[in-house]
Amino acid sequence: MNAISRRLVVGSVSVTLALTVAACGKAGDDNKSDSGNGSKTIGLLLPDTVTARYEAFDRPLITKKIQELCADCKVEYDNAAGDPAKQAQQVSSMVAKGVKVLILDAQDAVGIKSSVQAAVDKGIKVVAYDRLAQGPVSAYVSYDNTKVGVLQGQALLDAMGSAATPSSKIVMINGDDADPNAAEFKAGAHSVLDGKVTIAYEQSGLWKDSVAAQKVTAAITSVGKNNIKAVYSANDTMAGGIITALKGAGISVPVTGQDADLAAIQRILLGSQTSTVYKPAKPEAETTAEIAVALLQGKDIKTFAPTTKVSGSKDNVPSKLLDAVSITKANIKSTVIADGTYTAAQVCTPDVAEQCKAAGIQ
CATH class of the missing domain: 3.40.50.2300 (Response regulator)
Incomplete structure (x- = not known):
């Protein structure tokens, strides 16, 4: 092999190596860009x-x-x-x-x-x-978070029916003050509830079931077991804790919620929670x-x-x-089931099967 041939071979190898390194470098750069x-x-x-x-x-x-x-x-x-x-x-x-x-x-x-x-x-x-x-x-x-609060407040009044009077005492468990939505939910709910019922106890549950349960337990002591006619819960997580506390005290009253959690949908069918707000x-x-x-x-x-x-x-x-939608037992089938958020099988576990059948969910 002459000098020129050697130079061509070396040059070809160098180009090949350079392209290989560049290709490897590009792959690395792609990963790096992520x-x-x-x-x-x-x-x-x-x-x-x-x-x-x-x-x-x-x-x-x-x-x-x-x-x-x-x-x-x-x-x-x-x-x-x-x-x-x-x-x-x-x-x-x-x-x-x-x-x-x-x-x-x-x-x-x-x-x-x-x-x-x-x-x-x-x-x-x-x-x-x-x-x-x-x-x-x-x-x-x-x-629209203010409208969500309006939906919650109206659902609570609807569930109370004739018990919704200016002298009827309710408990409000709001969301975390660090969440700006909580203030809007609260404002929307107040716009519907104020003057229609008496808000006898109002506290933040911090979006936590345990905190909400503690607050409701305190409300029961403060307001009186037989005086609480309903509980406004700003979301479903807190509603779960609230309902546990109410059940422990032998109280069964309307309770709101929000987020249409699967557990909340089942509680609505079982009757321990009256409504939630569905935000697809x-x-x-x-x-x-x-x-x-x-x-x-x-x-x-x-x-x-x-x-x-x-x-x-x-x-x-x-x-x-x-825009959100208020959910009660009457429209579970036409909302979260129809939208495919949950299947009938997910909702209708054995302990809820009878209630599902009554609601036409199968």
Whole structure:
């Protein structure tokens, strides 16, 4: 082999090696972009694990829709498990991973403000999911929370029937004050209940069944076992604890809820809970995913967020507010069953079979 041939062979090998290294480098860069520079990575932070809907519906629906819209996108997920400080750390972690869009369901909408600002300062677009976090968020998707409270209050009055008089005493167990939605649920419920009944005891249950049970136990002592005519519960998780406490005291009165948890649907059929509010997770989750991908791709989001909501930090946030539905025993079949949220088999376990049959759910 002459010198020229040797140079050609060496050159060919060098080019081949360079291409191989480049190819390996590109594969590594793709992986890095998911967790390093984050060019195709969307973060998802949910607030707690005690509310059944988050892991059962919100997380998988958001993830699925993002992947449908952006096949090479990656979703980085974490859950605050009810700890605001932990969620702040999780935001910092998402920033370090280089996500370009962060979907945030704030555990503490006020306390998370500085974390939101820090993320935005790094060029990250923040989408407030279900709860309107303070700070410069790019969009907000939720339900009309004041209307949810109205639905709850009206459902309670309907369940009370003739017992709903201005002198009738009820107990209100509201959500966590750190959640801005809780104030809106409360305001909506008060707009219906005030003047129609007497709210004899009102406390926050912090969205926890154990805390709600403790509060109702205190209410029973304060108001009197025979004087409580109904209990407003801001969500189904708390309703479960409330009903346990009421049952222990030998009290059976109307109890509201929210989220249409499977356990709540079964309690409604069994008669221990009278109503819940159904906020279908799919439209909320999918709209959020559409906004997140649009922001990632630098597209306009007006189609997905046609209205504006003013946050607690006075930011005007492009928003999408969906409508919820009140659920009682009468419309379980035409709502959560018809929508495919739950199958009849999931709802109609052996202990609820008879009630399902009576409600036409089989």
